[in-house]
Amino acid sequence: MRSSLKDLLDEKKILLADGASGTNFMEMGLEPGFPPDIWNMTEPQKPEKLHQMFVDAGSDIILTNTFGANAPRLKLHNAENDTYEINKAGAEIAGKVAEAANHAVIVAGSVGPTGELFQPLGAMTLQDAREAFIEQMRGLKDGGADVAWIETMSAADEIQAAAEAAVEVGIPYVFTASFDTAGKTMMGLAPASLNELDKALPGKSIGFGANCGVGASDLLVSVLAMTDADPEAIIIAKANCGIPVVKGASTVYTGTPDLMAEYIAMAADAGVRIIGGCCGTAPEHIKAMRQALDNYQAAERPTLDKIIEKTGPLISPVVSEKDGPKRQRRGRRRA
Amino acid sequence: MSDDEEEIILSELSDDDLVAQMMDDLYDGLKEEIEEATNILLERGWTPYDILTKSLVEGMRIVGDDFRDGILFVPEVLLAANAMKAGMTILRPLLAETGAPKLGIMVTGTVKGDIHDIGKNLVGMMMEGAGFDVYDLGINTDVDEFMEAIEKYKPDILGMSALLTTTMPYMKVVIDELKTRGIRDNYIVLVGGAPLNEEFGEAIGADAYCKDAAIAVETAKELITRRHNQIAH
Ligand code: B1M
Numbered sequence: 001m002r003s004s005l006k007d008l009l010d011e012k013k014i015l016l017a018d019g020a021s022g023t024n025f026m027e028m029g030l031e032p033g034f035p036p037d038i039w040n041m042t043e044p045q046k047p048e049k050l051h052q053m054f055v056d057a058g059s060d061i062i063l064t065n066t067f068g069a070n071a072p073r074l075k076l077h078n079a080e081n082d083t084y085e086i087n088k089a090g091a092e093i094a095g096k097v098a099e100a101a102n103h104a105v106i107v108a109g110s111v112g113p114t115g116e117l118f119q120p121l122g123a124m125t126l127q128d129a130r131e132a133f134i135e136q137m138r139g140l141k142d143g144g145a146d147v148a149w150i151e152t153m154s155a156a157d158e159i160q161a162a163a164e165a166a167v168e169v170g171i172p173y174v175f176t177a178s179f180d181t182a183g184k185t186m187m188g189l190a191p192a193s194l195n196e197l198d199k200a201l202p203g204k205s206i207g208f209g210a211n212c213g214v215g216a217s218d219l220l221v222s223v224l225a226m227t228d229a230d231p232e233a234i235i236i237a238k239a240n241c242g243i244p245v246v247k248g249a250s251t252v253y254t255g256t257p258d259l260m261a262e263y264i265a266m267a268a269d270a271g272v273r274i275i276g277g278c279c280g281t282a283p284e285h286i287k288a289m290r291q292a293l294d295n296y297q298a299a300e301r302p303t304l305d306k307i308i309e310k311t312g313p314l315i316s317p318v319v320s321e322k323d324g325p326k327r328q329r330r331g332r333r334r335a
Numbered sequence: 336m337s338d339d340e341e342e343i344i345l346s347e348l349s350d351d352d353l354v355a356q357m358m359d360d361l362y363d364g365l366k367e368e369i370e371e372a373t374n375i376l377l378e379r380g381w382t383p384y385d386i387l388t389k390s391l392v393e394g395m396r397i398v399g400d401d402f403r404d405g406i407l408f409v410p411e412v413l414l415a416a417n418a419m420k421a422g423m424t425i426l427r428p429l430l431a432e433t434g435a436p437k438l439g440i441m442v443t444g445t446v447k448g449d450i451h452d453i454g455k456n457l458v459g460m461m462m463e464g465a466g467f468d469v470y471d472l473g474i475n476t477d478v479d480e481f482m483e484a485i486e487k488y489k490p491d492i493l494g495m496s497a498l499l500t501t502t503m504p505y506m507k508v509v510i511d512e513l514k515t516r517g518i519r520d521n522y523i524v525l526v527g528g529a530p531l532n533e534e535f536g537e538a539i540g541a542d543a544y545c546k547d548a549a550i551a552v553e554t555a556k557e558l559i560t561r562r563h564n565q566i567a568h
Contacts, residue, residue, distance in 0.1 A: 022501055032504035033448030033477075076448065076475045115450055121413050154409075182405020244500045244530065249507055249538035251500045251530070279500075319405035 002095070003104035005147045005172065005206055008060060009234065011104075014268055016293055017061040017238055017276025018054035019286050021110075023253065025050070027282075035077050037069040040089040047090070051097040053283040055105055058290030061274065062098065062105060063149055066090040066140065067112040070132045072124070083132075084139040091143025108149035109140030109171070111162055118157040126161050133165030141171045150175035151238070152212050154185035156197055167203040174274075175201075176211040176236050179222040183318030191225040195233065209236030212278040214315040215243045216255065216263040220270060220307050221314065227271035227301075234274070237267045241280030243315055253280025257288030262310040264289040266302040345372050350379065354390045361394035362401075364414025366421045373422040383429040387464040391422050392548075395457065416453055423460050430464055437466055439491035439559050442484045444472030446505040451498035454528060454548075458494065461548040462555065467492070478505075478512050490522065491562070492555055497528040507539035514540070523558045527551060 008015060025036045028046050039046050047065035054062055066087050071080040079086070091109055098105035114132060116124040137148050148171045150162040159175050166173035177185050177194060184190050189197075191210060198208050210222040219239035226235050242255030260277060267275045275293075277285055308314065345368065348356055353372055360368040369391075376386045398415040401407045407415075441462055445455050452474050459469045470488045472480055485493065493513075497503040506526050513519040519540070526536050527545040536544030542558060545551035 026501075032508065033446060033502050035448070076450070117413070121410055181408060184405070184408065186409045188408030188410065246530070246532050246535045249535060250504065316405070 001101060001104050002098050002146070003106060005061070005106050005108070005174075008104055008106060009206070009273065012060070013273070014293060014296070015060040015106075015274045016058055016264075016286070016290055017108075017236075017274055018051075018059040018063055019277040019281030019283065020241070020279050021047075021050065021063065021065055021067060023280050024282055035068050035074065035079070037066055037074070037086050037090065038077070038079055038082075040065055040069075040086050040093060041082065044089065044093050048093050048097060050283075051094050054286055055097055055101045057283040057286040058293075059276070059286055060104065060106060061108050061276065062094050063108045063110040063151075064090040064094045064140065064143075064145060065110070066136065067110045067151070068115075069139075070111070070114050070136045072114040072116050072132055073112070083135050084142075087136050087139025088143035091140045091145040095144040106147065107145050108147050108174075109137065109143075109145030111136060111140075111148055111150045112152050113154065113158055118155060126157055129158060129161035130164050130168070133162045134168055137165050137169040137171055141169055145171065147171065147206060148173040153177045154189065155187040156189060156193075159197060160201065163201040163203065163205065172206050173203070174205055174207045174209075174236060176209045176238065178212040179210055179218065180213040180316060182316055183218070183221065191222040192229040195226060195229040198233070207234030207236050207274060209238075209272070209274070211236070211238035212240055215240055216259065216311040217307050218314050218316060220263065220266055220302065220311065221304065221317075223267060223272050224270050224301070231271055235270075235272045236274040236276075237270075237272045238276040238278045239263055239267075240278045241282070241285055242312075244280070255280055255285065257285050259311055260285040261288045261292035264292050265296055265299070266307060266310060268293070268296055269299050269302050271301070346375055350376070350381075357390040358394035358397060361391065361415050361418050362398055362411075364411065364418050366414075366418040369418040369422045370425060373425050377425075377429070383426040384464060387423070387426055387430070387460075391419050391426075392461065392464075395419050412453065416456070419460070420456070427463060430466075437468065438556060440468045440470070440488055441492040441494050441555070442470045442472065442481070442488055442490040443494035443496070444476035444481065444484075445474040445496045445498075446502050446509070447475055447477040448505065449497050449499050449502035450474045451496070451528070454498070455494075455496035458496070458527065458545070458548045458551045461552050462494075465552045465556065467555065478509050481509050482512060482516075485518075485522070491559060492523045492525060494525045494527070494551070497526075498530065500530050503528065503531055503535065504539075506541065510540045523555070523562065525551060525554060525558075 051062045069086045071083045074080040094107045118124045148166045153159045216239040223237045241253045244251040357372045495506050524541045526541045533544045543554045
């Protein structure tokens, strides 16, 4: 059955989101370099099957197969003219599964980054990005998505553009960033700076947080910083299932169901309200997370030591100030 | 900038100081200063190759290290790469004129679905600096584009770059196509990009995995020599 994210958050203390799309689609035969979003039109049974597996494993929220379905990304595959249709279909496929479920399931319309750099570093303008996201979110909304799920962001500009688009389209939104570079996003955003950004964004987000990045431990550190800055905020955590390691000609994620069960308990202890997995998280991991959540006994906020003990060492930790640049400048240049 | 710091006049610096200053300016992404300093060194009789390796590449190495260590982030790295490119634009035609004998031809590109090109561009510049002709197919390159370019440019080396775990398997698609066409052994295939490793390079049938740009140049030279020797015998 369907519900709204707001209502479900009022009803339940912690919501379980779903796992990965890309890595699971590879299992279903996705060719490298091929955008799975296009399956919404050509092979809808594949995203439907994955949604169904996550719902059966106990997910309260499923993300549509539309992560890369914005025009700048689809353009790489000459599919930019189908942006609206791909998104609408994506939301409908997930909606069908949610409808038929015997528990309430939220359909979250996945909105990933354009993959382009914003001016002055690149060519993308805020206006262009906003328009791309509007087109995508119109499709998602018309397909029946309950919320726009802006994810894996790294630049404040791009989050701004997506939030403005959601307001324009009239769909509630959440946003998460990917903290993969020394505890920050690759563009240099720190986790707690999202708390500030959230206050400045148009409309009012339902929540914000961290996804993807580099492993469960690093992500826990990121969300701790957010709940630290504001214990009342609705924070989202979607961690990768361990880290990718190269095995022969393919890569595998190291996380086990047990590891993800440890992770979800610590995320809950950290005050996170919406928890799921990202790359490498298969239905079996979500199942283990569901069990862990159903048997969850609240404990203290996790310390860094506990995180490392339970889910492994940090992969890309914050660089402390004292290790900062040691370069001695040779005087200053003209401005 | 505080007022008591003195302004630096590049042309008044000694060679050593100028090179050190270039590294700072590269670090700060100061494109015009890099252009100016490159021209000054040329006027002073430096070879284009020395300017490239001793100031630009060395400066970029520092930027790369600080990026790896979480001191710099992507915006700073991109500005630095742009500044380097500006210097490189001045040096490129000169390298071609004055450069050592031509070592060979390389076709390069970032594979399909992937738009990361900073590393590939760096490798391309270094290869040019070392005496290779480089034909860069850009980002999001599919197997047909690689095949067309191979026919057109008849390279010695095919260099592919991928930064995503989801796109790196595409390198195998390209190598398999070479095999299907029965032309795999006509080319040296080099692969690179942060998520790759030696095991992966071997598994997909590349000739070598190159950890960084310097290693790419060394490997290219070595494999080209080996190949010439084989042909000679
Ligand atoms: C001859 O053949 C050869 C030989 C040697 C070769 C070679 C070829 N190619 C490289 N080498 C070697 O020599 C070079 C010089 O020494 C080296 O090249 P490198 O490229 O390794 O090194 C460069 C000099 C510097 N390194 C880089 O330039 C990459 C840096 C990081 C931060 C990075 C950047 C800059 C960007 N990104 Co992206 N990005 C990341 C990177 C994280 C990281 N810390 O590495 C990574 C690669 N990105 C990632 C992601 C996920 C993404 N990025 C994306 C976009 C971007 C930007 C546009 C913002 C920007 C690219 C700008 C550009 N013009 O290239 C998106 C991808 C879009 C797409 N379809 O490609 C997006 C998918 C984000 C999103 N969620 O949408 C991650 C990949 C994760 C994974 N498991 O695959 C990532 C590891 C960050 C992370 N999460 O930790 C060697 O590898």
